[in-house]
Amino acid sequence: MAHVNVTINSRQYRMACGDGQEDHLLRLAGDLNQRIDGIRAQFGEVGDMRLTIMAAITIADEFSEAIKRIRVLEQDVGSLQDARLVAADRAQATETAIVKAFSAAAERIEQATKKLNPPPGGNGAGV
Numbered sequence: 001m002a003h004v005n006v007t008i009n010s011r012q013y014r015m016a017c018g019d020g021q022e023d024h025l026l027r028l029a030g031d032l033n034q035r036i037d038g039i040r041a042q043f044g045e046v047g048d049m050r051l052t053i054m055a056a057i058t059i060a061d062e063f064s065e066a067i068k069r070i071r072v073l074e075q076d077v078g079s080l081q082d083a084r085l086v087a088a089d090r091a092q093a094t095e096t097a098i099v100k101a102f103s104a105a106a107e108r109i110e111q112a113t114k115k116l117n118p119p120p121g122g123n124g125a126g127v
């Protein structure tokens with residue numbers, strides 16, 4: 001387990017994290033610190049605890065909105081997958097119909113060719 005020192009709201013904290021996650025933890029702490037600084041710039045000194053709570057609520061709100069967007073996107077993906085399956089089924093049915101139509105046309109052409117060109121020695125015209 002790794003340890004890093006992060007600075008949030010001008011205070012240092014020693015934090016533990018998984019090996020290889022040090023930079024990620026530093027970025028998260030830096031983001032939180034920037035949010036607190038931004039709230040302080042907007043509202044002034046309202047107390048350390050209140051600044052931290054306001055930053056946490058801002059993050060929770062963004063997280064909530066992201067979850068909503070993810071759910072909508074998951075539904076869109078599901079709808080697109082369903083539409084893709086329907087389109088694939090239609091394409092298969094169309095392909096089958098085209099093959100049958102070509103086969104029927106080829107059969108009719110073959111029959112017409114046989115009527116127009118009877119085999120030698122046959123009485124194709126019925127005469």
